[in-house]
Amino acid sequence: MADPIRWGIIGPGNITRNFIDGVRATSDAEVLAVGSRDPERARAFAEKWHIPRAYGSYEDLVADPDVDLVYVATPHPMHAPCALLAIEAGKGVMCEKPFTVNAREAQTVVDAAKRKGVFLMEAMWTRFFPLMARLRTIVETGEIGDIQMITADFGFRAGFNADSRLFSPELAGGGLLDVGVYPISFASMLLGTPNRVSGLAVLGETGVDEAAAITLAYPSGSLASLTTGVRVTTPHLAIVSGTEGSISIPSPWWVPERMTVRRGGATAEYHEPKRASGFEYEVAEACRCVRLGLTESPILPLDETVAIVDTMDQLRALWGVRYPMEVNG
Known part of the structure; x- marks a missing residue:
């Protein structure tokens, strides 16, 4: 069996709990790390949800060489900056909806991912059921x-x-x-x-x-x-x-x-x-794409997300x- 896809989380909010359930219902994935701008919040979240690594900054999380994919679940205005941070660190990204605040930001993020050759997908979970x-x-x-x-x-x-x-x-x-x-x-x-x-x-x-x-x-x-x-x-x-x-x-x-x-x-x-929270289907699609070397999902292409x-x-x-x-x- 192939090694699991290891996820890092940026933004330990309420929706992230559903994401964790989805990852744990996926056979080839695991949550490795969580990052928050508040170190204590990161530690508390990691302890509650049994996540091995907690980081007190987003920068530290994306610098972890063992993280394969980053899930961005911050408030809306932080989607683009956090996605760009992870992309520039060479990480694949699944970013919560709305993908960004506006189309200009969306295109900037998409262009960055294409330039770096990393996976990028909007986390519109409904699409993948x-x-x-x-x-x-x-x-x-x-x-x-x-x-x-x-x-x-x-x-x-x-x-x-x-x-x-x-x-x-x-x-x-x-x-x-x-x-x-x-x-x-x-x-x-x-x-x-x-x-x-x-x-x-x-x-x-x-x-x-x-x-x-x-x-x-x-x-x-x-x-x-x-x-x-x-x-x-x-x-x-x-x-x-x-x-x-x-x-x-x-x-x-x-x-x-x-x-x-x-x-x-x-x-x-x-x-x-659904098998778990319902997030398991988008998680599985992201993992599938990464294993195949795809940089976007054919189910939700990046051009469609921008549109x-x-x-x-x-x-x-x-x-x-x-x-x-x-x-x-």
């Missing part, structure tokens, strides 16, 4: 005909806190980057890059988008109708409507374990439960949402 692979096959084989419309939503009502990552402009807050990226990525997976982007948003007292309705149009004539927010709870459903049938994923659709395919009078039900961030840039421009690091940068 077995059920999503089955869905793509159903669409590609024409089982539901040509896609006419996609509807999907991801919204929840959070308590307002102007300083929290959900509402602070300094932390690139708002629903779009936090959860709106999910339905946008879902539409991108099936329809590609839109040629028309429109939408309306409700901006809160901090100036970030708290609720939004988005319409994306595609050269094929298809539409995507998407809703998102951090101050409104939505149904959490996804539906793909084609000329010959439809696919429905129940709540929470971004953790896809069940779907229903309808064509004519026939209905087919699919059920593929998804660019779509969000266009929406924020329509809404007048601009973050301080963009104004001052």
Whole structure:
């Protein structure tokens, strides 16, 4: 058996716990190290989750010669700097969504990875579920005909806190980057890059988008109708409507374990439960790519990741949402 792919973590936050569960459900991977700007936080996290090495700086973590891949799970504005730090150290990177704050940052990170010849992937975990692979096959084989419309939503009502990552402009807050990226990525997976982007948003007292309705149009004539927010709870459903049938994923659709395919009078039900947290599938894909010498995943290519961030840039421009690091940068 080949040696395991050894992961280092930048950013020991809540989502990282799901990542660790995913790694430990993957036969050829292990979490070797965690890094934080707070040495005590790194040590406490490593002790709690039985991680062998703890570093009191991101620089020390990426300098560890035994780390093969780095998982970036910091607040949004730190995604690009941390990814670049790891890339320049010669490490492969899996970076949490949103990949970066804007498309300019995204392209900078992608260019750096290509220049260094290292692996890079956005950690859009939903994309890698077995059920999503089955869905793509159903669409590609024409089982539901040509896609006419996609509807999907991801919204929840959070308590307002102007300083929290959900509402602070300094932390690139708002629903779009936090959860709106999910339905946008879902539409991108099936329809590609839109040629028309429109939408309306409700901006809160901090100036970030708290609720939004988005319409994306595609050269094929298809539409995507998407809703998102951090101050409104939505149904959490996804539906793909084609000329010959439809696919429905129940709540929470971004953790896809069940779907229903309808064509004519026939209905087919699919059920593929996740093995652990669900992060195991993106971890497995990253490890697979690294072992094969790939620098990006064919399931979520880097050009598509940049295009998804660019779509969000266009929406924020329509809404007048601009973050301080963009104004001052």
